[in-house]
Every structure is written in structure tokens, then in C-alpha cells.
Amino acid sequence: MSTEYETIELAVSDDGRATVTLDRPDSLNALDDRMAEELLDALETLREESARVLVLRGRDGNFCAGADIGTSPETTAPHEQTRRFRRLRRLFDRLESFPLPTVAAIEGYCLGGGCELACCCDTRIATADATIGVPEITLGVIPACGGTQRLSRLVGLSRARDMILRGKHYDAATMHSYGFLHEVGGDRSFEVLLKDVVEEYLARPPVAIEFAKRVVNKGYESPLDAGLEMEALATGVLFGTEDAEEGLDAFRTNRTPEFRGE
Structure with missing residues (x-):
């Protein structure tokens, strides 16, 4: 394109x-x-x-x-x-x-x-x-x-x-x-x-990249406790993604993960 x-x-x-x-x-x-x-x-x-x-x-x-x-x-x-x-x-x-x-x-x-x-x-x-x-x-x-x-x-x-x-x-x-x-x-x-x-x-998971950027940027501008809460909420969401499932399974089976952004 x-x-x-x-x-x-x-x-x-x-x-x-x-x-x-x-x-x-x-x-x-x-x-x-x-x-x-x-x-x-x-x-x-x-x-x-x-x-x-x-x-x-x-x-x-x-x-x-x-x-x-x-x-x-x-x-x-x-x-x-x-x-x-x-x-x-x-x-x-x-x-x-x-x-x-x-x-x-x-x-x-x-x-x-x-x-x-x-x-x-x-x-x-x-x-x-x-x-x-x-x-x-x-x-x-x-x-x-x-x-x-x-x-x-x-x-x-x-x-x-x-x-x-x-x-x-x-x-x-x-x-x-x-x-x-x-x-x-x-x-x-x-x-x-x-x-x-x-x-x-x-090679990195796209959804986690997006969440990480948002949490780092917004957390930097916020009080520490607010930033930590954003971090916890984002982590909870990410554990429900297919990318996280793929990453954890790849770790357990000693292979390279293939992230799809889902």
C-alpha cells in the first residue's frame, strides 16, 4: 500500500x-x-x-x-x-x-x-x-x-x-x-x-504494545496509585487476549510465539 x-x-x-x-x-x-x-x-x-x-x-x-x-x-x-x-x-x-x-x-x-x-x-x-x-x-x-x-x-x-x-x-x-x-x-x-x-x-504483540503505550503515557501524568491501577486493569484485559494465550503457551513449549493482534 x-x-x-x-x-x-x-x-x-x-x-x-x-x-x-x-x-x-x-x-x-x-x-x-x-x-x-x-x-x-x-x-x-x-x-x-x-x-x-x-x-x-x-x-x-x-x-x-x-x-x-x-x-x-x-x-x-x-x-x-x-x-x-x-x-x-x-x-x-x-x-x-x-x-x-x-x-x-x-x-x-x-x-x-x-x-x-x-x-x-x-x-x-x-x-x-x-x-x-x-x-x-x-x-x-x-x-x-x-x-x-x-x-x-x-x-x-x-x-x-x-x-x-x-x-x-x-x-x-x-x-x-x-x-x-x-x-x-x-x-x-x-x-x-x-x-x-x-x-x-x-515480533511483539500489537495489543499489548498499544496498552503499554497508553498506560506508560497516562500513568506518567498521574499520581502513582492511579498509574498502578491503570497498569492492573490493563494487565487483566491483556490476559484475556489470544496474544497472551499464544505467548504463554509458546513460553511453556519453548517455541517462538506468533502474535496476531487478537
């Missing part, structure tokens, strides 16, 4: 791998309003498909160099800008809560809005030569699509403050040491690393 868009490419392979490629290479795949709308549409389209994992990447060796300043509205009226970024935030919120596991495959530049997109993904991997940061402060503004909030939850408050207030660029090794990146291409080629991560997700 593939769907035609102007600024992105969406494809779903037979094995359940969905890939969304940011496709504005002339602007280093910078995010504009059209791309945001198409990304939202792609996420909605994927809800109707039989995909098992979503990979987000960029065309021609760059992930996303941030928001496309050249296509930003000329108005500086505060209420208009606030409305615009609230609309953009819908995309980031949807990506963060998306029921499939999501992988940010980062090559080249991953700056500003690109870094904020990556923050919303479950797993972030990068090439060794990737460049990552939130340099908005150098333009007199701040990260406006969740970067001031999500980044601190990923790398810690002190490091996030330093990154946001100084607006520096960081290499992949540094961002891996900060805990932002889960793996960096090294001995394995980047495509092999990406393939390995995707295959791990394809």
Missing part, C-alpha cells in the same frame, strides 16, 4: 512495516503547515491499515531541519501565532499517543521541529554523523511544539534547560549519552540497525 502526498511519502509493506518519509529535500525536509497536515492525515490513514510498526524518516540523508521559516505566515500577531502552533501541536500529540510503536530513524540534521518530532517517537536511532538540537533561541523564539516539555522528560530538566537556552547543535554520541537516542549506528550499518529494531517490534 502507498498513498500519494506532496510533502511526505507513506508506504506499508506486506510484513506490517509502515514508513513515513518526510519529502522536502530541497529544504532539508523542513516542516511546514502542509507537511503537518499530511502527516496528520497519514496517521489517520494508518489506523485503518494492518501496520505493526511506524518508521519516521527523511529523504536524502536528513531527518528534518526544523520548521520552514520561509513558509511561515508573515503575521506576528500573538493570537494568530498561538493558534498556528496549537494546530501544529495536534500532530505532535497524535504522534506521541499513536497506538503503533514508532521509530525515529535520524540521519543528518534533526533540529528544532525535527527534534520535537523525534521526541514523540518511542524509539530514536541515528547515524553516527547526525546533528541534533533545538536552536530556536538563536532566532529569538523557543521550541513551540512540545520541545520545552517533552525534551526535559527525556534528558532531564538540567540538560534540557542547557540545550534550549544555549541553542547548540549536538552530535549523536552526545545525545546517546544524554539518553535521547536509544542506539547509534556503529558496527552495523544504519539500515541494518533500523531493520533489526523494526523486526523486534514486528
